[in-house]
Amino acid sequence: MSFDAVLLQQIINGLSLGAMYALLALGFTLVYGILELINFAHFNVFMLASFIGMGALELLGLSGQSTILGGSALAGALAFAFIVTMIAAGVIGVLIERIALRPLRGVRGTAAMITTIGVSYILFNVVLLVFGAESKNFPNPMPTVSWQVGGATLHLREVLIWIVALVLMAALHLFVNRTRLGKAMRATAQDAEAARMMGINVDRVIVTAFFLGSALAGAAALIFGLYYNFTSFIIGYTAGLRAFTAAVLGGIGSVTGAMVGGVIIGLIESLGGQLIAVRWTDVIIFSILVLVLVFAPTGLFGRATPTKS
Amino acid sequence: MVKLREAEAARPRSGMMGDTFALLRRASPVAWVAPHLRSRLLVAIVTVAAVLFPIVIRNDADIDSAANALTFAALALGLNIVVGFAGLLDLGYAAFFAIGAYAYGVAASWQLAPAWSGFWEPFQWLGLVSRFHDTGGDVVHFQVSFWLMMPIAAAITACFGVLFGAPTLRLKGDYLAIVTLGFGEIVPIVARNTPSITNGAMGLNGVAAPQLFGWSFGVNATPYYYVGLALVAFLILVSHRLKLSRIGRAWMAIREDEIAAAAMGVDRVKLKLLAFATGAAFAGATGTLFVAKLQTATPEMFMFPVSVMILVMIVFGGIGSVWGVVIGAIILQILQSWFLEDLSQWLHALGRLIDVDWLQHVELSSSIELIFGLILVIMMLYRREGLIPATRPAPPLSLAEQSAQVGRGGFDRLSSIGLLDRAVEQGPLLDVSGLTISFGGLVALRSVSLQVPAHGVVAVIGPNGSGKSTLFNVVTGLLAPDEGHIRFAGEEIARRPPHAVLERGIARTFQNIRLFPNLSVLENVMIGMHARMHTGAVGAVLRLPGSQREEAAARERAMEIISIFGNRLVPRADHIVGGLSYANRRRVEIARALASQPKLLLLDEPTAGMNPAETLELADQIKSLNKLGLTIVLIEHKLDVVVSLADNVIVLDHGEKIAEGTPAEVRRDENVIRAYLGRSAAVA
Numbered sequence: 005m006s007f008d009a010v011l012l013q014q015i016i017n018g019l020s021l022g023a024m025y026a027l028l029a030l031g032f033t034l035v036y037g038i039l040e041l042i043n044f045a046h047f048n049v050f051m052l053a054s055f056i057g058m059g060a061l062e063l064l065g066l067s068g069q070s071t072i073l074g075g076s077a078l079a080g081a082l083a084f085a086f087i088v089t090m091i092a093a094g095v096i097g098v099l100i101e102r103i104a105l106r107p108l109r110g111v112r113g114t115a116a117m118i119t120t121i122g123v124s125y126i127l128f129n130v131v132l133l134v135f136g137a138e139s140k141n142f143p144n145p146m147p148t149v150s151w152q153v154g155g156a157t158l159h160l161r162e163v164l165i166w167i168v169a170l171v172l173m174a175a176l177h178l179f180v181n182r183t184r185l186g187k188a189m190r191a192t193a194q195d196a197e198a199a200r201m202m203g204i205n206v207d208r209v210i211v212t213a214f215f216l217g218s219a220l221a222g223a224a225a226l227i228f229g230l231y232y233n234f235t236s237f238i239i240g241y242t243a244g245l246r247a248f249t250a251a252v253l254g255g256i257g258s259v260t261g262a263m264v265g266g267v268i269i270g271l272i273e274s275l276g277g278q279l280i281a282v283r284w285t286d287v288i289i290f291s292i293l294v295l296v297l298v299f300a301p302t303g304l305f306g307r308a309t310p311t312k313s
Numbered sequence: 314m315v316k317l318r319e320a321e322a323a324r325p326r327s328g329m330m331g332d333t334f335a336l337l338r339r340a341s342p343v344a345w346v347a348p349h350l351r352s353r354l355l356v357a358i359v360t361v362a363a364v365l366f367p368i369v370i371r372n373d374a375d376i377d378s379a380a381n382a383l384t385f386a387a388l389a390l391g392l393n394i395v396v397g398f399a400g401l402l403d404l405g406y407a408a409f410f411a412i413g414a415y416a417y418g419v420a421a422s423w424q425l426a427p428a429w430s431g432f433w434e435p436f437q438w439l440g441l442v443s444r445f446h447d448t449g450g451d452v453v454h455f456q457v458s459f460w461l462m463m464p465i466a467a468a469i470t471a472c473f474g475v476l477f478g479a480p481t482l483r484l485k486g487d488y489l490a491i492v493t494l495g496f497g498e499i500v501p502i503v504a505r506n507t508p509s510i511t512n513g514a515m516g517l518n519g520v521a522a523p524q525l526f527g528w529s530f531g532v533n534a535t536p537y538y539y540v541g542l543a544l545v546a547f548l549i550l551v552s553h554r555l556k557l558s559r560i561g562r563a564w565m566a567i568r569e570d571e572i573a574a575a576a577m578g579v580d581r582v583k584l585k586l587l588a589f590a591t592g593a594a595f596a597g598a599t600g601t602l603f604v605a606k607l608q609t610a611t612p613e614m615f616m617f618p619v620s621v622m623i624l625v626m627i628v629f630g631g632i633g634s635v636w637g638v639v640i641g642a643i644i645l646q647i648l649q650s651w652f653l654e655d656l657s658q659w660l661h662a663l664g665r666l667i668d669v670d671w672l673q674h675v676e677l678s679s680s681i682e683l684i685f686g687l688i689l690v691i692m693m694l695y696r697r698e699g700l701i702p703a704t705r706p707a708p709p710l711s712l713a714e715q716s717a718q719v720g721r722g723g724f725d726r727l728s729s730i731g732l733l734d735r736a737v738e739q740g741p742l743l744d745v746s747g748l749t750i751s752f753g754g755l756v757a758l759r760s761v762s763l764q765v766p767a768h769g770v771v772a773v774i775g776p777n778g779s780g781k782s783t784l785f786n787v788v789t790g791l792l793a794p795d796e797g798h799i800r801f802a803g804e805e806i807a808r809r810p811p812h813a814v815l816e817r818g819i820a821r822t823f824q825n826i827r828l829f830p831n832l833s834v835l836e837n838v839m840i841g842m843h844a845r846m847h848t849g850a851v852g853a854v855l856r857l858p859g860s861q862r863e864e865a866a867a868r869e870r871a872m873e874i875i876s877i878f879g880n881r882l883v884p885r886a887d888h889i890v891g892g893l894s895y896a897n898r899r900r901v902e903i904a905r906a907l908a909s910q911p912k913l914l915l916l917d918e919p920t921a922g923m924n925p926a927e928t929l930e931l932a933d934q935i936k937s938l939n940k941l942g943l944t945i946v947l948i949e950h951k952l953d954v955v956v957s958l959a960d961n962v963i964v965l966d967h968g969e970k971i972a973e974g975t976p977a978e979v980r981r982d983e984n985v986i987r988a989y990l991g992r993s994a995a996v997a
Contacts, residue, residue: 042487104690114402114486115693118628121404121621122689129683241617245498248491283506290495297492298480 009155014274016153020162020231022270023169027224028247029254029262030176031097031217037193037257038213039109044120045100047244048127049218053093053225054142054235055131060088061143069233073145081145086168089226090219097218098211106207124240132237139236142229165227172223173263176216180259185212193257242286246273249293255306264304363542367535375651377534382646383541384603389626389642390548390635391595396624397633397703398561399588400568401481402490404620405497408477409470409593411615413600415504415511416466418610420457421521424512427453459523463601470597471590478589482582497620501612516611523605530605537606544602545639548595551854552635555591558853558864559839559846562832564588565633566840569829576789576827578815578844578909587850618682625685628692631699641700645685653678704831707887714884723937724877728870730943733767733912737802742767742913742944743788743819748797750787757783759968760797765913770935770945772959772976774952776988780968781948782824785915789821790814801913816844818912822902822919824948830891834882834901837890838871841908874904877934895922900931907938914938916947920954932957952976964988 028050035043064081065071073081104123108116149160180186185208192199192209200206228243229235250269254261269289276288296303346354367376388410395403419425429444429451436442441461445454457465477496481489504511511517522530523540530536555561563584566574575581604610622645630641657677664672692699733742741764748761758780765771773781786792788799790811799807806814820841829837846867852860875882878900885893890901899919906914919935920928932954939945939958949955955962955976962979964972966988972979979985 040487042491104694107694111697113400114490115697117402117487117490118624119690119693121624122686122693125621125682125686126690129680129686133680133683245494252491283502287499287502287506290499294480294492294495297484297488301484301488 006155010278011275012154013156014278015271016156016158016162018271018274019267020165020227020270021273022267023165024224024227024231024266025243025247025250025269026263026266027169027172027220027227028243029251029266030173030259031221032248032251033254033256033259033262034189034213034217036251038189038196038210039105039116041105041116041120042248043217044117044244045104045123045127046097046120046217046221047240048124048131049093049096049100049240050221050225050228050244050247051235051237051240052096052127052131053089053218053222054229054239055135055140056092056222057085057089057226057229058140058142058235060085061145066143066145068141069144071143071145072147074147078145078147082164082168086223086226090222093222093225094215094219097214097221100218101211101214106210128237128240135237137237139234142233142235144230144233146230161230165231168223168227172220176220177259179216185209189213245293246289249289249296252293253296253303255303258303258305261303261305360546367538373534376538378646378650380534380538380541380606381650382643383538383545384599384606385623385626385646386545386639386642387541387548387599387602388596388623389630389638390545390552391592391599392623393592393627393633393635393638394552394555394564394595395588395592397627397638398556398568399564399585400486401478401585401588402486402493403589403592404490404494404617404624405477405500406493406592406596406623407615407617407619408497408500409474409596410600410603410619411500411504411610411612412473412593413466413470413597414604414610414615415517415600416469416597417457417459417462417601418517418520418604419510420455420462420465421459421605422517422519423454424517425453425455425510429453456521459521459601459605460525463598466601467594467598470600471594474589474591474593475586477593478586482585494617494620497617501615504615505612511610511612514612516609517604518609520604520608520610522608532608534606537602540602544598549635549639554854554856555850556635558850558860559843559848559867560584560587560850560853562836562840563843565832565836566829566843569831570827572791572811573823573827573829574840575811576791576815576821576823577841577905578812579840580810580812591850622685625688627699629688629699631701631703632697633703634699634701637699637701637703644700645688648684649678649681653681704833704889707833707885707889710884714880723933723940725937725940727877727907727938727941728873730907730910730912730938730941732942733802733944738767740767740803741765742769742802743946744798744800745784745788746798746800748784748787748794748799750783750792750794757968758787758794761965761968761970763963763970763973765944765946766961768939768942768944769961770939770947770959772955772962773946773948773965774950774955774962774979775965778967779965779988781965782917783968784965785821785917785946785948788814789819789915812844815909815911818910819915820906820909820911820913821915822899822906822917824917824921826895826898826902828890828898828901828905831889833887834875834890834893834904835868835871835886837901838874838904838908839867841905842867842871843909845908845910871904871908874907877907877937878904896924896927899923911943913944913946916945916949918948918950920949920951928954 028046031046032043035041035046061081064084066081100123104119105116108119144161146161146164151158180189188199188204189209189212191202191204192206196206199209228239246269247266250265251262252265253268254263254265272288272292273285276285280288366379370376388406392403392406395401395406426445433442433444433453437444441455441457443454443456445452477493481492484492505514507513522532524530525536563574563579566577566579567581567584571581626642626645627638629645630639631637657675660675660677661673664670664675743765745764746762748758749756750758761780761784763771773784775781783792787794790806790809790813793808797807798805801817801819804817806817829840846863848860848863872883872886875886881897882900882904885897890898893901899922903916903919916935920931923931928951935945935947935958947958959976962974962976963970964979964982964985971984971988972982974982
């Protein structure tokens with residue numbers, strides 16, 4: 005492969021990773037926008053959701069990469085898996101909010117964030133105890149159709165991932181900007197107190213944010229499984245931190261920012277791994293996280309500053 | 314009747330846990346010991362038990378676990394400085410542990426072996442390196458003493474604490490956590506990716522064991538246990554003395570309310586960096602011990618789970634509580650290394666007995682992280698103050714102590730007022746000219762000029778949103794003006810940081826009261842003295858005679874200031890201010906401002922929320938302050954207070970000065986009437 009072709013291949017890979025990070029970053033941004041809370045539980049909601057997605061596919065009798073579906077059977081199977089995973093992940097998110105975070109609403113300081121670290125640890129270890137430490141073969145019914153584009157290979161699964169991610173992001177965009185609940189969400193993000201006084205049910209808005217964010221993490225988890233053909237109890241931490249970096253880079257609280265940030269981080273991961281060295285990828289990404297927070301805390305599209313006023 | 318109900322409310326609420334503790338306390342022999350001796354007795358018992366432990370136990374594996382527990386207790390003490398005292402949530406604390414560990418590991422192993430040259434001879438003479446004959450030529454063997462390396466590693470890590478802390482200074486809590494988490498990730502990755510220094514993922518090998526008078530510690534756990542014990546004892550002492558000093562109070566002020574801390578003279582940058590450096594130094598020293606005991610160091614030993622584990626320990630023990638975090642660390646370590654093992658064995662036996670297969674294979678020690686997660690969530694939901702809370706509720710007041718009579722006439726003595734230079738006596742003390750500041754499109758102040766004569770009382774009035782509080786914020790350095798000058802005693806102070814403005818002699822109160830809610834009345838007032846005291850971290854730890862004298866004098870002066878409010882605050886000196894009435898909190902805020910020995914006092918609506926009698930009382934007290942020589946600017950809505958206190962009144966409206974004069978003149982001013990009552994009232 006020529007250098008250009010390698011570069012193009014890495015861009016294709018980066019866009020796929022980026023789509024996943026963007027979906028995951030949206031969960032951080034939705035919750036942060038409203039509660040100003042960094043939700044560490046989100047890392048492992050994503051991880052748990054990948055196991056749910058695996059279960060949903062296995063429920064259809066799919067296992068490993070041997071059973072290949074085509075046409076409407078493939079569409080149906082994927083639609084079923086996405087719907088089940090997203091709803092289940094959304095419910096988990098709502099339960100976490102209801103049980104662990106709502107009692108801490110209004111408590112000053114970092115108590116809520118520390119709680120989310122605890123929840124994350126619980127999810128992590130429950131999955132570890134139940135499913136064991138070895139990584140699992142993730143069912144993938146997609147045929148290995150691919151096209152040659154300028155020397156690089158474009159797989160069907162990548163195109164499908166882009167389509168799913170774009171549809172979900174467009175749907176979220178419409179929801180936030182066009183619906184009544186979306187408007188209530190934006191109002192609460194601006195000023196929860198004022199929103200409450202205007203008759204907005206802030207609790208419902210928060211629950212919605214957790215549901216949507218976690219459901220998108222569910223979609224990201226399924227994409228992860230279909231992309232890498234495996235899942236494991238450890239996937240939440242690295243992917244979660246990268247997605248969080250994406251949210252910060254885009255401007256935490258901004259839906260557009262999370263999408264753009266996700267794609268940028270995906271590209272940095274694939275191109276950085278190619279051009280520098282894979283072992284330094286994490287250092288690059290964390291350095292971006294630190295540099296953005298310190299020097300440009302509003303990110304690319306953010307408005308609220310993360311510094312105290 | 315009302316008073317009784319107040320008494321009920323003032324009593325500290327004790328949950329079920331509190332009742333149980335109280336019951337235990339009454340039933341135990343501790344009740345026979347005089348209260349002031351109890352804590353000393355307890356410390357003595359714990360010390361003796363800890364010293365005797367290896368002699369009694371004799372089992373090397375158990376002593377080893379205990380030595381590890383002490384290591385983590387030392388780390389918990391360090392994280393407690395950063396998180397508990399200064400309120401800076403650090404999720405990457407293991408990075409400092411790693412730096413300390415690698416510092417000693419590299420300085421006492423074969424990892425670096427540069428070729429021998431004359432450069433190394435002086436070091437050889439000092440015994441830090443030795444010359445080793447290798448087949449490829451002579452190389453340098455590093456063999457720096459453990460005892461020398463411990464303080465050096467602490468100093469190196471302290472520098473890294475400053476380095477990592479510096480970029481995070483402006484960030485608020487949760488973002489700070491993320492940045493520190495980032496550093497916590499980067500450090501082990503760098504260690505893994507620079508094998509020439511750290512031997513990469515394989516880890517350092519053959520780190521030398523400490524030696525004492527020629528005797529090597531080797532792999533026997535007992536000497537490490539005693540070094541760990543001495544380290545923990547030392548760090549407890551340091552933590553304890555820092556907490557009760559000027560430095561500790563400033564840290565807690567930052568934790569409680571950063572803005573108010575700055576306005577009270579606390580240099581946030583300096584103190585936050587000091588907290589990072591101190592916490593890091595603790596971890597660095599501990600890392601030395603840890604790596605000496607294990608005689609190896611790998612990047613995996615310092616990853617995120619270690620940072621979380623230390624956080625769990627301090628959350629469990631009680632954030633900010635010195636004894637709490639030590640006990641939290643020890644309990645969790647013991648749970649991990651002894652109890653879970655034994656419990657698993659017990660469950661296996663039970664499984665065999667009742668023939669249940671899965672019980673025979675349960676490994677509880679692998680679920681320790683699950684337990685950590687549960688501890689974090691349960692503590693946060695049900696007992697945020699931890700096992701041993703950092704602050705104990707003060708005893709409830711008697712009815713006599715609670716009943717306050719309205720006192721009139723003010724007071725006639727107070728030593729804590731800044732004296733003015735003779736030169737300043739003549740001209741204006743505060744001279745503001747052409748002050749303009751805007752937020753986005755909104756001009757909050759437009760070219761405002763005013764003068765405050767020395768020893769005068771100037772009132773600033775105006776409708777809500779006219780820019781009064783903004784004026785105070787600009788003068789005290791919380792906001793930087795777009796244009797204009799602020800001269801205080803002839804010196805330009807615009808754009809100076811808030812703590813520097815306070816040092817010059819301007820103290821303030823806030824419209825919406827910004828006290829340090831979880832600190833006592835006395836502590837709040839003493840934080841006001843921060844800029845007038847000199848004890849640094851070293852002085853506080855060593856309890857130098859000068860520091861002790863200063864501390865005693867500060868306490869005495871704080872009580873004197875509190876006593877100007879009669880018996881309203883004196884009986885409550887040790888009460889947490891968060892539980893005081895609104896009016897009392899206002900008084901504490903004034904007392905805190907007075908503690909800084911101000912030359913100029915800015916009072917932002919001091920009588921808001923007070924009833925008419927209390928208002929008159931406070932007005933008298935403010936008048937007394939002025940008589941004693943203090944220059945005062947006050948924002949006030951109650952016109953009778955303005956009339957009775959102010960020599961001069963300045964009226965702001967929409968950020969502009971619309972009138973100035975004596976209270977009588979201002980009252981008749983058409984612009985003022987229009988601003989307050991509208992156009993038609995002015996015409997009529």
